[in-house]
Amino acid sequence: xxxxxxxxxxxxxxxxxxxxxxxxxxxxxxxxxxxxxxxxxxxxxxxxxxxxxxxxxxxxxxxxxxxxxxxxxxxxxxxxxxxxxxxxxxxxxxxxxxxxxxxxxxxxxxxxxxxxxxxxxxxxxxxxxxxxxxxxxxxxxxxxxxxxxxxxxxxxxxxxxxxxxxxxxxxxxxxxxxxxxxxxxxxxxxxxxxxxxxxxxxxxxxxxxxxxxxxxxxxxxxxxxxxxxxxxxxxxxxxxxxxxxxxxxxxxxxxxxxxxxxxxxxxxxxxxxxxxxxxxxxxxxxxxxxxxxxxxxxxxxxxxxxxxxxxxxxxxxxxxxxxxxxxxxxxxxxxxxxxxxxxxxxxxxxxxxxxxxxxxxxxxxxxxxxxxxxxxxxxxxxxxxxxxxxxxxxxxxxxxxxxxxxxxxxxxxxxxxxxxxxxxxxxxxxxxx
RNA sequence: UCCGCAGUAGCUCAAUGGUAGAGCGGGUGGCUGUUAACCACUAGGUUGGGGGUUCAAGUCCCUCCUGCGGAGCCA
Numbered sequence: 246x247x248x249x250x251x252x253x254x255x256x257x258x259x260x261x262x263x264x265x266x267x268x269x270x271x272x273x274x275x276x277x278x279x280x281x282x283x284x285x286x287x288x289x290x291x292x293x294x295x296x297x298x299x300x301x302x303x304x305x306x307x308x309x310x311x312x313x314x315x316x317x318x319x320x321x322x323x324x325x326x327x328x329x330x331x332x333x334x335x336x337x338x339x340x341x342x343x344x345x346x347x348x349x350x351x352x353x354x355x356x357x358x359x360x361x362x363x364x365x366x367x368x369x370x371x372x373x374x375x376x377x378x379x380x381x382x383x384x385x386x387x388x389x390x391x392x393x394x395x396x397x398x399x400x401x402x403x404x405x406x407x408x409x410x411x412x413x414x415x416x417x418x419x420x421x422x423x424x425x426x427x428x429x430x431x432x433x434x435x436x437x438x439x440x441x442x443x444x445x446x447x448x449x450x451x452x453x454x455x456x457x458x459x460x461x462x463x464x465x466x467x468x469x470x471x472x473x474x475x476x477x478x479x480x481x482x483x484x485x486x487x488x489x490x491x492x493x494x495x496x497x498x499x500x501x502x503x504x505x506x507x508x509x510x511x512x513x514x515x516x517x518x519x520x521x522x523x524x525x526x527x528x529x530x531x532x533x534x535x536x537x538x539x540x541x542x543x544x545x546x547x548x549x550x551x552x553x554x555x556x557x558x559x560x561x562x563x564x565x566x567x568x569x570x571x572x573x574x575x576x577x578x579x580x581x582x583x584x585x586x587x588x589x590x591x592x593x594x595x596x597x598x599x600x601x602x603x604x605x606x607x608x609x610x611x612x613x614x615x616x617x618x619x620x621x622x623x624x625x626x627x628x629x630x631x632x633x634x635x636x637x638x639x640x641x642x643x644x645x646x647x648x649x650x651x652x653x654x655x656x657x658x659x660x661x662x663x664x665x666x667x668x669x670x671x672x673x674x675x676x677x678x
Numbered sequence: 679u680c681c682g683c684a685g686u687a688g689c690u691c692a693a694u695g696g697u698a699g700a701g702c703g704g705g706u707g708g709c710u711g712u713u714a715a716c717c718a719c720u721a722g723g724u725u726g727g728g729g730g731u732u733c734a735a736g737u738c739c740c741u742c743c744u745g746c747g748g749a750g751c752c753a
Contacts, residue, residue: 276716277709296710313703328711347704352689353714354702359745360689415751431753456751457679469753549749592753604753649753663753674745 248320253289256323256333265320266291266335267343269370270311272353280308282337283330284319285370293319293335300338307340314346314370358664365669366678376504377665380497381654385449387496388470388650391489392447397472400439402432402448408628415455417465428453431647434577434632436473437608440643441635447472457673461662462550462600464651466671473645479579479589479607482644483565486593486603487523489648490563495519497657510659514597517561525565528587531556547573553601557594563602566592576618577632579607591646599656605646612636 248263268286275281278297283290295308311317321337328334351367361368368374393399405419405426416427432448439446449470456463477485494515498505505512526534535542535552542552548566557564568581571588578588593603609615615633619626626633651666664670669678 272714274712274715275709276712279710279712281712281715283713292713294711298710326711328713330713348688349703350688352703355690357690357746362745452753454752458749458751459746460748463752467753547751601753647753652753 253284253286253291253331256289256291256331259323260325260333262323263321264323264335265318267318268316270313270315270317270346272313273311280311282308282311282317282319284317284335287375290331291333291335292329292331293321293337295337295340299336300340304338304340307342308337310342310345312346313349314367315342316344316346317342358662362664362670362675363677369668372507374665376507377654377658377660378668379504380501380508380658381650381666383500384493384497384650384654384657385468387493387500388449388648390496391492392445392470392472395445397445397447398439398443400432400436400443400446400448401450402429402435402471404429404451404453408625415457417453417455430454431469432471433473433645433647436471436645437632437643438635440473440475440645441639441641444475445472446474459673460550461664462652464663464667464670464672467663467667468650469647470650471645471647473643475641475643477607477644478642479567479591479644482605482607482646483525483567483591486565486591486605486646487521487563490523490593490603491519491521493653494657501657505658508658508660510657514561515657518563518596520562523563523565523593524560525567526556527567528569531566534559545570545573550600553594554598557596557598557600560596563593563595566594574606576622576624577606577608577615579609580614589644593646595652595656597656597659599652602652602656603646603648605644607642607644610636610640610642612640 248265249259250265250267251259253266266284266286268284271283271285271290273280273282280295282293282295284293295304297305318341319335319337320339321335323333323335325332326334350364351371369378389399405421406429407426416430419426419428430452432450432452436446436448447470450468451466452469453466455465472485474485498512498515498519529544532542532544535556538555540552540555548556556566568587569590569592571578571580571586574588574590578590581587581589589607591605592601594600595602609618612633615636619629651663654666655663658666660666664672
């Protein structure tokens, strides 16, 4: 009799039926003439029972050979059983090994981080990693949905670039037919021309930073979403940041409840972030507040990781820190008309110590100002001719921000280190697997 | 690049300067309801590399390597 092949997501519709499933042996236990096989198929887990008196010798011999992560095709009758995790179990009568798995290296007990990262390709098979990858997938979907449902056009910015985008970070250099080329650290400069073309645009792709950062908040390859909007000015940018974040957080809470529960995420700590407004604090006031709290920080300094955490912990939702000193920020930012030593820049700090998840600004529309800034930052003007063209041919006010996907996902999942928020993390000293 | 911590069995970790151990995983056997099952037996080591101190070094010292955490920089 040919039995339907189903997945563990479809169990309820096939109760008391004869079915076939394919998957991997997550775990197995033996108890005399009984074998409990926990099958994993990417959708869930199903306990399968092989009972010696009720199966053929061949099936029994096969069951005896099962090891962790053996891939199998298993058939039998699906029954509801309170003793089984998940509520259903399969009374197996036929079992085929599709691929053996001798001495699977990941055990049921704890492993160290270095070992797990070296086995990242296998680590992805664990329950916790499934949950994180699904949250990441859902976050990417929600982000694209947010922008595309609001008439933004997705513009893919180049990854190979001829020069530094912002002239600040260290870039990965590669050989481009004998010429130096660099892996992009930001799509923004390429997005601004697209905003002049299509008004509301965003890019969402990988970016690269060659800084030798060794912290839980840094990757050398990470994904960033960057909207850029024509006619948007600073106050509108702040509104966009909080509307975007609150909307995406809401969707994660709606759609990833099961995964967040598996990750033991206290979602009550995310609830406040689903509603606006978010607190906004001027850079100068933030410095004063930090000094009150006993920080060794002066006006003109950038925030350290601890300062960010301290500041963010004053609020139950992300806080927008505004109007940074211009010389802390990139060359293209618009100076505050009320105080030209400040830039119309915003950093959004996530709660619970997850740090800066968004950095944005209104961009300078003035050719003269940008020419001055490029000189001041020691950047080669030739490399930016095309960028300056935007201020020559119909210059326009515009603004945008960038959000690091992994920092956002880490915050949603409540995981301490960015390396778990991306399938194959690239870190200083780690390019494998 | 700088500061701090670590490296012992396949994995996670013990071991006053004095005979290198346990749990998990592997192997063999037992058990008809296990939930990271349990029980018994068993195999498994150049203690990251090199040098030094000492009667004696996993342990103390120097050095290199690797990893982790943090700083700087940033999302």
